[in-house]
Amino acid sequence: MPSFDVVSRTNLMEVDNAINGVKREINQRYDLARTQCDISLTDNILTITADDTMKLTQVEELLRKYLARRKVDQRAFKVTATQDAAGDSIRQTIAIGQGIEGDLARKISKAVKGSKLKVQVAIQGDELHMSGKKRDDLQATIAFIKELDIKQPLQYVNYRD
Numbered sequence: 001m002p003s004f005d006v007v008s009r010t011n012l013m014e015v016d017n018a019i020n021g022v023k024r025e026i027n028q029r030y031d032l033a034r035t036q037c038d039i040s041l042t043d044n045i046l047t048i049t050a051d052d053t054m055k056l057t058q059v060e061e062l063l064r065k066y067l068a069r070r071k072v073d074q075r076a077f078k079v080t081a082t083q084d085a086a087g088d089s090i091r092q093t094i095a096i097g098q099g100i101e102g103d104l105a106r107k108i109s110k111a112v113k114g115s116k117l118k119v120q121v122a123i124q125g126d127e128l129h130m131s132g133k134k135r136d137d138l139q140a141t142i143a144f145i146k147e148l149d150i151k152q153p154l155q156y157v158n159y160r161d
Contacts (some may be wrong), residue, residue, distance in 0.1 A: 002138050003131035004159040005124075006145065007107070008100045008152050010076045015096065016041060018066035027063055032058060033052050036089045039063065046077075046094040049085055056082065056090055065072060073153035099126025104152060111148055135161060 012149050022039050026032045037059050038049045048063070050056035057147075067074055076097040085091040100108075104129055109121045112130070119132035119141050132138050 001131050001133065002057060002135045002159075002161050003129065004138055004142070005157050006100070006128040006130065007126075007155050007157055008076065008097065009155060010096050010153075012041075012044070012096070014070040014072050015046075015067070018063065018070045019046070020070065021066045021069075022059065024060065024063045031055075036087065044096040044098055046096065048094070049089055050090045051089055053082065053090065056092060060092070066071060067110060075151055075153050100128060100152070100154075101126070104150070108145060108148065108150070112144065115141075115144055117144065 016138055019041055021071060022069070022139070023111075026035075026039075028039050032055060033131060035051050036049060037051065037055050038060060040047050046063070048059050049058055050084065062072060065116050078095040078097060082091050082092045082093045102123075105123045108128060109123060112119065112121050117132075117140055118134070118137050122129040122131075130138060130141055138159075
């Protein structure tokens with residue numbers, strides 16, 4: 001029976017490469033060199049540290065530029081408000097979304113079932129598993145999900161015939 005999985009994954013190796021590029025540029029730029037500006041990644045959370053809000057926005061723009069170069073979908077990033085940090089600096093954390101949240105999975109499942117497509121939907125942890133009798137039904141399901149107004153990036157993997 002043909003099937004596929006709907007997942008939401010961010011390539012952390014590409015994010016790490018983008019962070020390394022941002023760090024190199026921070027060390028080379030005259031306005032950011034010899035400052036407290038830094039960016040780090042730990043457990044799917046990016047932390048940006050800077051002297052003031054202007055430098056923080058500069059580092060954030062650099063990060064967005066390098067992520068775009070690496071073709072990382074930035075809709076998976078959830079930016080939080082800035083906080084005061086040690087040494088008269090400010091900090092901003094950015095969470096990297098991995099997996100489909102339960103509410104979104106139920107919303108997609110309900111929409112697919114309501115569309116009268118002949119596919120079965122199963123929520124498996126942070127993924128959705130779709131199966132059907134015809135390959136055309138699965139392709140129509142992918143097109144239907146792409147038309148939904150979903151803010152999270154989705155990938156369609158493990159397509160089996």
